[in-house]
Amino acid sequence: xxRVVLSGNEAVxxxxxxxxxxxxxxxxxxxxxxxxxxxxxxxxxGELKAxxxxxxxxxxAMAACIGAAAGGARCFTAxxxxxxxYMGEMVYWAGGARLPIVMAVVNRALAPPWSIWxxxxxxxxxxxxxxxxxxxxxxxxxxxxxxxxxxxxENERVLLPVMVNLDGFLLSHAYEPVEVPTQETVDLFLPExxxxxxWIDVVDPKSYGTIASPDTYMEFRFKLQAAMDEAARVIExxxxxxxxxxxxxxxxxxxxxxxxxxxVGLVVVGSWAGDAKEAIDRLRExxxxxxxxxxxxxxxxxxxxxxxxxxxxxxxxxxxxxLSPGLPSVLLSEVRNALxxxxxxxxxxxxxxxxxxxxxxxxxxxxAVESTLKAKEDGGSRVEWLGLKGGRDVC
Amino acid sequence: MSVKSLPKEEYWLPGxxxxxxxxxxxxxxxxxxxxxxxxxxxxxxxxxxxxQGTFPRTPSRVPILNIAFAAxxxxxxxxxxxxxxxxxxxxxxxxxxxxxxxxxxxxxxxxAAERGEDILYICYDNEAYQNTGIQRSGATxxxxxxxxxxxGKRERRKEAPLIVAAHRVPYVATASVAYPLxxxxxxxxxxxxxxxxxxHLHAPCPTGWRFPPSKTIEVGKAAVETGMWVLYEVENxxxxxxxxxxxxxxxxxxxxxxDYLKLQGRFAHLxxxxxxxxxxxxxxHVDENWSRIRATLExxxxxx
Amino acid sequence: MSNLPLxxxxxxxxxxxxxxxxxxxxxxxxxxxxxxxxxxxWLYCPEPAVVRRGDDSVEIDYDYCKGxxxxxxxxxxxxxxxxxxxx
Numbered sequence: 001x002x003r004v005v006l007s008g009n010e011a012v013x014x015x016x017x018x019x020x021x022x023x024x025x026x027x028x029x030x031x032x033x034x035x036x037x038x039x040x041x042x043x044x045x046g047e048l049k050a051x052x053x054x055x056x057x058x059x060x061a062m063a064a065c066i067g068a069a070a071g072g073a074r075c076f077t078a079x080x081x082x083x084x085x086y087m088g089e090m091v092y093w094a095g096g097a098r099l100p101i102v103m104a105v106v107n108r109a110l111a112p113p114w115s116i117w118x119x120x121x122x123x124x125x126x127x128x129x130x131x132x133x134x135x136x137x138x139x140x141x142x143x144x145x146x147x148x149x150x151x152x153x154e155n156e157r158v159l160l161p162v163m164v165n166l167d168g169f170l171l172s173h174a175y176e177p178v179e180v181p182t183q184e185t186v187d188l189f190l191p192e193x194x195x196x197x198x199w200i201d202v203v204d205p206k207s208y209g210t211i212a213s214p215d216t217y218m219e220f221r222f223k224l225q226a227a228m229d230e231a232a233r234v235i236e237x238x239x240x241x242x243x244x245x246x247x248x249x250x251x252x253x254x255x256x257x258x259x260x261x262x263x264v265g266l267v268v269v270g271s272w273a274g275d276a277k278e279a280i281d282r283l284r285e286x287x288x289x290x291x292x293x294x295x296x297x298x299x300x301x302x303x304x305x306x307x308x309x310x311x312x313x314x315x316x317x318x319x320x321x322x323l324s325p326g327l328p329s330v331l332l333s334e335v336r337n338a339l340x341x342x343x344x345x346x347x348x349x350x351x352x353x354x355x356x357x358x359x360x361x362x363x364x365x366x367x368a369v370e371s372t373l374k375a376k377e378d379g380g381s382r383v384e385w386l387g388l389k390g391g392r393d394v395c
Numbered sequence: 396m397s398v399k400s401l402p403k404e405e406y407w408l409p410g411x412x413x414x415x416x417x418x419x420x421x422x423x424x425x426x427x428x429x430x431x432x433x434x435x436x437x438x439x440x441x442x443x444x445x446x447q448g449t450f451p452r453t454p455s456r457v458p459i460l461n462i463a464f465a466a467x468x469x470x471x472x473x474x475x476x477x478x479x480x481x482x483x484x485x486x487x488x489x490x491x492x493x494x495x496x497x498x499x500x501x502x503x504x505x506x507a508a509e510r511g512e513d514i515l516y517i518c519y520d521n522e523a524y525q526n527t528g529i530q531r532s533g534a535t536x537x538x539x540x541x542x543x544x545x546x547g548k549r550e551r552r553k554e555a556p557l558i559v560a561a562h563r564v565p566y567v568a569t570a571s572v573a574y575p576l577x578x579x580x581x582x583x584x585x586x587x588x589x590x591x592x593x594x595h596l597h598a599p600c601p602t603g604w605r606f607p608p609s610k611t612i613e614v615g616k617a618a619v620e621t622g623m624w625v626l627y628e629v630e631n632x633x634x635x636x637x638x639x640x641x642x643x644x645x646x647x648x649x650x651x652x653x654d655y656l657k658l659q660g661r662f663a664h665l666x667x668x669x670x671x672x673x674x675x676x677x678x679x680h681v682d683e684n685w686s687r688i689r690a691t692l693e694x695x696x697x698x699x
Numbered sequence: 700m701s702n703l704p705l706x707x708x709x710x711x712x713x714x715x716x717x718x719x720x721x722x723x724x725x726x727x728x729x730x731x732x733x734x735x736x737x738x739x740x741w742l743y744c745p746e747p748a749v750v751r752r753g754d755d756s757v758e759i760d761y762d763y764c765k766g767x768x769x770x771x772x773x774x775x776x777x778x779x780x781x782x783x784x785x786x
Contacts, residue, residue: 022476022477022480023473023476023477023480025469025472025473049480050480051476051479051480053472053473053476053510054510055469055472055506055510056502056505056506056509057502057503057506059465059466059469059502059503060466060468060469060472060502060503060506061469063462063463063465063466063467063469063473063503064469064472064473064476065473066460066462066466066470066473067437067460067462067469067470067471067472067473067474067475067477068473068474068476068477069473069477070460070473070474070477071435071473071474071475071476071477071478071481072477072481073473073476073477073480073481075473089463089465090463090466093462093463093466096706098705159705197704197705198705198706200435200458200460200474200477201458202432202433202434202458202485205456205457205458205459205711206453206459206708206709206710207447207453207455207458207459207461207708207709207711208458208459208460208461208706208707208708209460209461209462209706209707209708210444210447210448210449210450210453210459210461210707210708210709211444211445211447211448211449211450211707212449212450212707213449213450216703219703220703220705220706220707223703223705398737398738398739398741398742399738399755401742403751405747407747408711408712408713408714408715409713409714409719409746409747409748409760409762409763409764410713410714410715410716410717410718410719410746410762410763411715411716411719411746412715412716412719413746415722415765415766415767416745416765416768416769417745418745420745420746421745424744424745424747447709447715448716449709450707450708451707451708451710452709452710452711452712452714452715453709453710453711453715454711454712454713454715455711456711575742575743601767607768608765608767609767609768609769609771609772609781610769610772611743611745611767611769612743612769612772612773613772613773
């Protein structure tokens with residue numbers, strides 16, 4: 001396999017090319033722009049045989065993808081932050097319509113105040129839209145995840161759109177050497193032929209997305225829920241298949257780092273997992289048996305796998321890069337909910353960190369783990385804001 | 396084209412949920428005949444969402460992609476792109492109401508027109524948000540009663556066909572359900588052209604305009620004969636009056652506006668002495684519209 | 700449940716809103732002696748509930764005709780009368 005240096009955004013574009021996407025519709029927003037610039041270049045050069053629709057908004061970008069997917073094309077869009085929110089209505093539409101669209105979201109904070117830097121609130125705000133949500137840690141994973149996303153989305157047991165999340169700048173603009181799978185490998189993995197129950201067809205005309213009365217609406221929603229449950233299994237299967245073909249496996253829904261004997265777990269999402277792992281190594285040097293649980297997928301939420309990993313741990317620290325004002329922490333709530341039904345429950349403490357691109361270092365993760373262990377003993381605060389200047393005096 | 400030459404085949408099946416005397420339903424029926432049933436429809440929120448009825452049945456024998464209110468022109472762009480990559484030569488037609496076109500859908504419409512998407516966009520204009528209960532839209536004419544303009548709308552309507560024409564698209568036309576053959580011919584002409592095509596179809600709504608459902612056609616004809624609605628085409632930037640509107644730039648040939656207004660309950664208040672000014676404003680609007688058309692025709696029809 | 704499609708995908712059928720003929724308060728009745736087979740009623744029927752026969756004569760599909768009366772209003776030969784429905 002050829003080894004090249006790519007940025008996260010370039011890896012998305014390469015993934016789109018390798019997946020032989022037919023229709024791309026996108027609108028520029030920082031820090032997503034270099035994805036669509038690269039794809040536009042591929043299309044213009046004839047390296048990717050696709051129609052690039054330069055839409056006038058993100059709402060239209062997703063609307064065009066919905067039209068294209070309903071018409072039988074493999075399609076793609078990418079956005080960030082405000083763009084994702086502006087697109088929001090159509091994001092829900094794609095989920096409800098069960099269309100296997102793949103979208104890269106280059107995670108960026110929401111305004112006001114204006115911020116172009118990373119946090120996860122953009123994607124978190126659309127967690128109920130019926131989209132599978134995947135999160136990459138490295139440029140290599142971004143590339144692989146793009147291809148895997150189509151494979152999962154188009155699986156007949158799934159038929160759901162997939163959001164591939166990559167941290168703005170931290171990953172989108174970070175350059176790493178990457179193994180690029182060959183086109184033959186991807187073609188074998190991701191066949192051009194795909195299920196067509198949703199395709200618009202003049203020979204067998206149907207009306208898509210008509211009104212469902214209270215008599216059927218709930219059943220359609222139940223099917224969506226069931227598809228998510230199925231997606232959890234398919235993601236594991238697809239990861240295993242990719243591993244057989246390329247030698248690279250990411251562990252499906254969760255990536256576990258040094259968790260076998262861990263007494264304390266650190267739950268994270270996204271690119272800062274690298275810093276979290278470094279923190280764990282330092283803690284282990286200090287004699288703390290700690291491990292990282294990286295959620296690669298947050299929808300479907302990996303409740304069962306998470307519960308079974310955390311079962312043997314005494315404490316879990318959850319570091320959340322998003323905020324639901326009025327709720328201590330979104331990720332904390334979801335993790336704690338996953339563990340609640342288990343017989344043996346670890347102590348769980350949440351952290352809000354890195355909002356609007358605030359720098360978070362391995363030292364911060366180390367502190368989070370230590371603070372969690374301390375709180376377990378002396379019962380301190382269950383949620384802490386990491387690196388908040390002036391502490392609560394900020395108010 | 397004659398009535399008898401219209402295809403017998405129906406692509407819009409009876410027994411649907413449209414109101415009695417519904418112009419949108421008639422328009423859809425004619426659209427099916429014009430294109431011989433071989434096309435795909437994109438329908439945003441509006442009366443036509445409801446007219447289709449509830450799952451699992453639809454009156455449409457052509458495929459429909461239902462989509463959110465603001466999204467039809469963009470969704471149609473994507474659908475057409477998919478057909479192109481699949482080498483399917485199937486026309487894509489947007490069927491949107493005036494709210495979905497001149498208000499909430501205007502951005503996507505403008506984007507698709509500017510990109511020159513190979514789609515036909517038809518706005519069926521019943522001059523208000525009829526589906527949600529007759530609220531005023533950017534296409535409601537000055538003076539008209541709606542549930543959100545209980546004393547009559549104060550502002551003039553937007554000239555959506557001219558807004559689209561300003562994008563220099565190959566074909567823009569207005570039509571009326573009262574002149575179905577003219578509409579069918581315009582649809583056929585539009586479908587024969589590549590690029591973005593736009594037809595704005597006047598659709599008198601008995602429910603919202605407050606007239607008996609038997610008078611849908613009568614009201615539509617009166618709109619054209621009085622000059623309130625104008626039938627025209629803009630081909631490559633050149634404006635031309637068509638059908639019954641031909642020659643109506645001469646005010647002497649137009650019927651009095653009252654012949655149109657008095658057919659409808661939504662204009663009844665205009666005939667009260669205290670609302671005289673509103674009637675005058677409406678007449679002024681119609682006259683100015685025609686002066687502009689006349690001036691355009693006198694310079695050879697060149698709009699852009 | 701298992702026979703439901705992925706989402707609300709509807710198939711073409713007459714009577715998607717039921718037997719809409721039941722909405723009628725007046726029914727159109729054709730006087731065939733006056734009918735000149737001009738097809739204006741067929742042209743303007745929004746439903747469509749005016750059936751065009753092979754010889755261009757017409758009949759009303761009372762299962763679905765909503766009784767709007769456009770046909771009677773537009774008939775140039777005055778061959779259609781609206782008659783009150785009585786149950």
